[in-house]
Amino acid sequence: MDDEKPITERALDTITTAVEATREAAVTAVKKVRKAAKKVAKKVAPKKASKKKAKKASKKAAKTSSKKAAKKAAKKATKKSAKKAAKSKKKAKKAKR
Structure with a gap:
């Protein structure tokens, strides 16, 4: 199946892939970081004057x-995809036998 493709x-x-x-990993990471940053900003700077500074920081x-x-994430994904490609190649060879 997969061997017919060039x-x-x-x-x-x-x-x-x-x-x-x-x-996807970058988007989720950014979301998590933003959430964490908001929590930290709330804890660190409850005063109005320092709120703007905290927001910028x-x-x-x-x-x-x-x-x-x-x-x-990019590094991990590239490594994973390379491993997956190698595995699928091995499986295809075994299936041929």
Whole structure:
């Protein structure tokens, strides 16, 4: 089944799945970070004067941490997709036998 597809097509499939996974992971990471930043901002800065500063700081922190999380997720997803591709190749070879 999978062997009828050319190698380039299979590679493109794995790349697209990796990209989708990284995008989803980045979105979830950003959401989590924003939620955490809001909690921290509420605890740290209950005063009105420091609220704006806290908001800016939390946004900045959210941006940097989301970037880091996205990078990590991208690395993980690419590694996972490569492993999956290798596994599917092995399975296909075994199925041929």
